[in-house]
Amino acid sequence: MPAVSASPIQPVLDHLVAAVDEHQVCGSDVLSALSRVPDPRARRGVRHQMTTILAVALCAVLAGARSFVALGEWAANACPQVLSALGVGGCPPCESTLRRTLQRLGGDDLDAAMGDWTAGRTSQPGLRRALALDGKTLRGSVGADGRARHLMAAIDHHAGVVLGQVDVDGKTNEIPMFSQLCDQIPDLEGVVVTADAMHCQKAHADYLVLQRGAHYILTVKGNQPTLRNQLKALPWKDVPVSHTSTDRGHGRVEKRTLKVVAVSTGILFPHAVQAIQITRKTRKLGSKKWRTEVVHAVTSLTTAHATDAQLAAFIRGHWCVENRLHWVRDVTFDEDRSQVRTGNGPRVMASLRNLAISLLRLAGASNIAQALRHHSWDPLRPVELLLTS
Numbered sequence: 001m002p003a004v005s006a007s008p009i010q011p012v013l014d015h016l017v018a019a020v021d022e023h024q025v026c027g028s029d030v031l032s033a034l035s036r037v038p039d040p041r042a043r044r045g046v047r048h049q050m051t052t053i054l055a056v057a058l059c060a061v062l063a064g065a066r067s068f069v070a071l072g073e074w075a076a077n078a079c080p081q082v083l084s085a086l087g088v089g090g091c092p093p094c095e096s097t098l099r100r101t102l103q104r105l106g107g108d109d110l111d112a113a114m115g116d117w118t119a120g121r122t123s124q125p126g127l128r129r130a131l132a133l134d135g136k137t138l139r140g141s142v143g144a145d146g147r148a149r150h151l152m153a154a155i156d157h158h159a160g161v162v163l164g165q166v167d168v169d170g171k172t173n174e175i176p177m178f179s180q181l182c183d184q185i186p187d188l189e190g191v192v193v194t195a196d197a198m199h200c201q202k203a204h205a206d207y208l209v210l211q212r213g214a215h216y217i218l219t220v221k222g223n224q225p226t227l228r229n230q231l232k233a234l235p236w237k238d239v240p241v242s243h244t245s246t247d248r249g250h251g252r253v254e255k256r257t258l259k260v261v262a263v264s265t266g267i268l269f270p271h272a273v274q275a276i277q278i279t280r281k282t283r284k285l286g287s288k289k290w291r292t293e294v295v296h297a298v299t300s301l302t303t304a305h306a307t308d309a310q311l312a313a314f315i316r317g318h319w320c321v322e323n324r325l326h327w328v329r330d331v332t333f334d335e336d337r338s339q340v341r342t343g344n345g346p347r348v349m350a351s352l353r354n355l356a357i358s359l360l361r362l363a364g365a366s367n368i369a370q371a372l373r374h375h376s377w378d379p380l381r382p383v384e385l386l387l388t389s
Contacts, residue, residue, distance in 0.1 A: 029387070029388075029389055030058075030117065030355075030359070030386055030387075030389050031051060031055060031386070031387065032117075033113045033114060033116065033117035034050075034051045034054045034055060034058075034113065035050075035051045036113045037050060037051075037054065037105070037106075037109050037110050037113050038050075038106060038109050040101075040104040040105055040106060041101065041104065047090075047093075047097075048088065048093045048097065049087060050101075051087065052086055052087040052088055052093070053093055053097070053098060053101050053102070054110075055086045055087065055386060056071070056074075056075050056083075056086055056088065056092065056093055056098070057071050057098060057102060057352055058352055058355060058356065058382075058386060059074065059078075059086065059379070059382040059383055059386055060074035060075065060382075061349075061352045061353060061355075061356045062356050062359065062360070062372070062375045062381075062382035062385060062386070063372070063375050063376040063379070063381075063382050064372040064373070064375070064376045066333055066334055066335075066338060067338065067339065067340065068095055068098055068099040068102070068340065068345070069095055071095065071098045071099075072093075072094050072095025072096075072098055072099075073095075074379070075088075075092040075093055075094070075098070076092060076094070077379070078092065078379045079379065082379050082380060082383050085383050085387065086383060086386075099345070102344070102345060102348045102349070103342055103343030103344055103345040103348070104343060104344065105344055105348050106344070107165075107167055107344050107347035107348055107351060108166070108167075110348060110351050111164060111165040111166070111184060111351050111354075112164075112184050114162075114351065114354070114355050114358075115154075115162075115163045115164040115165075115184045115185060115186075116186060118156075118161045118162060118163050118355075118358050118362075119163050119185060119186055119187070121159075121161070121362055122156045122158075122159040122161050122163070122362075123187075124158070127158070128190060128191070128192060128306070129156065129157075129158075129190075129191045129192070130156070130157040130158070130191070130192040130193075130194060130314050130317055131154045131155065131156060131157065131163065131185070131191060131192070131193050131194070132154070132155050132157060132194050132195070132317065132318045132319075132320055132321040133152065133153070133154050133178070133181060133182075133193060133194070133195045133199065133321070134152065134153070134195070134196060134318075134321040134322065134326070135150055135151065135152040135153075135168060135174045136150070136151055136152075136153070136325075136326045136329070137149070137150045138150070138151065138335060138336065138338070138346050138350060139336040139337075140335070140336050140337050140338045140339060140340075140341070141338070141340065141341050141346040142341070143341050143342070145170070147170035148170075149167065149170075149346045149347060150167075150168040150170065150174075151165055151166070151167055151168065151347065151350055152165065152166050152168055152174050152177055152178075152181055153165040153181075153321065153325060153354065154181055154182070154184075154185060155320060155321050155324065155325050157194075157314070157317035157318070157320050158317075159361060159362070160320060160324040160325070160357070160358075160361045161357075161358040161361055161362060162325065162354040162355070162357065162358050163184070163185050164181050164182075164184035164185050165181070165184075165347075165350070165351060165354060166180050166181045166184070167347050173198070174198060174199070175198065175199065175201060175204075178195075178199055178201070178204050178207075179203075179204070179207050182207070182208070182212065182214075188208070188212040188213065188214040189212070189213040189214070190213065190214070190215070191212075191214045191215070192214070192215045192216070192217060192301065192306075192314055193208055193214055193215070193216050193217075194216070194217045194218075194314055194315070194317070194318035195216070195218055195219075195318075196219050196318075197218070197219045197220060197221035197222075197223055197224070198223065199218060200218040200219060200220050200221070200223065200224050200227070200269075200298070202269065202270050204216070204218075205218070205269065205270045205271050205272070205300070206270055206271075208300075209270070209271040209300055215299065215300045215301050215305065216271075216298075216299060216300050217276075217297055217298075217299045217301070217311070217314050217315060217318075218297060218298055218299070219295060219296075219297050220296045220297060220298060221295075224269075226268055227267070227268055227269050227298070228296065230267055230268065231267075231275050231277075231296040231298070232296065234261060234263075234275060234277075236259055236261075236277050239259045239260075239261050239277075240259070241257045241258065241259055242258055242259060242260055242308035243257070243258040243308045243309050243311075243312045244256065244257050244258070245312065245316075248285075251284060251285050252282055252283060252284050252285060253282065253283055253285065254280060254281070254282045255280070255281045255282075256278060256279065256280050256281075256312070256316070257278070257279045258276065258277070258278055258279075258308060258311065258312045258315075259276070259277040259279075260274055260275070260276050260277075260308050260311060261274065261275050262274055262303075263275045263298070267298065269298050271300040272298040272299065272300060273299070273300060273301070273302050274298070274299050274301065274302070274303075274311075275296065275297070275298055276296065276297040276298070276299060276311060276315070277294065277295075277296055278294070278295045278296075278297065278312075278315060279292065279293070279294050280292070280293045280294075280295070281293075297315065299311065324357075325354070325357065328357055328368050329350065329353050329354075329357075331369075332368050332369045332372065333353050335350065335353065356372075359385060359386070359389055360372075360385075362389065363385060363389070
């Protein structure tokens with residue numbers, strides 16, 4: 001009697017084949033989104049389809065790959081059955097093919113396709129969506145002109161999933177790209193957009209409220225001196241504290257208090273109906289010395305739209321773009337030391353990292369580094385995640 005194989009590979013591959021069949025029917029998974037990304041190559045001589053190359057690159061990133069060489073190594077070491085599930089027939093794409101194709105790929109097309117897909121996966125009925133917008137410089141991408149690539153992304157507060165990203169021209173700053181980034185997000189009706197003081201711009205407020213039907217919470221600092229002075233001059237001493245919170249972690253204690261006052265008239269900022277004062281007090285554990293910071297903000301949200309506790313959560317939630325995206329790309333993916341510099345390579349690799357983070361979060365991962373290690377141990381795991389998401 002022949003021995004029965006104990007290998008789990010074939011059952012898993014059968015599951016992947018079923019997932020591929022379902023993908024072809026429903027057309028709503030990641031591969032369907034990747035298939036909408038235009039191919040920048042000439043048709044002559046193309047051996048691997050654009051969707052296949054993106055799928056292979058994404059699976060490699062899910063396994064911890066950080067460079068084009070690592071992408072090629074993952075493909076070269078994957079078994080034929082795994083590659084077949086990704087649409088690879090015959091030899092897998094080599095490092096040169098992956099590098100040249102991804103360097104020529106349109107970053108806006110890739111981010112727009114992925115943004116449409118993640119937006120559909122993070123919508124929760126009855127829960128007001130909040131998005132944090134902020135930029136990050138890819139420090140290792142400095143080219144011959146001495147400039148590093150700078151990208152601005154939008155991330156969902158609650159899910160920690162990236163909904164859009166744009167490339168900021170090195171000759172300007174994030175301000176002109178604000179509306180372009182928001183344009184990538186299909187539905188902003190009723191969404192709360194949070195941003196730092198750079199984006200406290202009247203044009204941004206008009207765009208969000210009048211054109212997209214969204215709300216904003218914008219920090220006010222020195223770039224808007226008149227508005228800042230108006231907010232500081234409000235009678236905050238007579239306004240009671242409406243919300244307090246205390247956090248302990250990372251070797252320090254932080255206490256936050258929130259005051260909110262209606263500003264229906266007299267504030268020189270469009271659509272602002274409430275002003276907010278946030279007082280943060282922090283001290284290191286073992287120290288008795290407190291450091292105090294007072295920050296002001298304006299919002300288009302009325303008391304009917306959000307309670308003071310919800311305003312505090314939105315303001316606190318804005319930091320997810322640093323803690324759950326930029327920090328993960330810097331530390332877990334070691335992005336700032338990446339040597340990818342030419343063409344659209346830096347932008348596309350950052351987009352693949354964003355998508356990998358989003359896929360892992362949607363799958364329930366809370367520790368991205370741990371999830372990458374888990375997917376690096378077995379090439380079937382990233383493929384299964386990709387085909388069943």
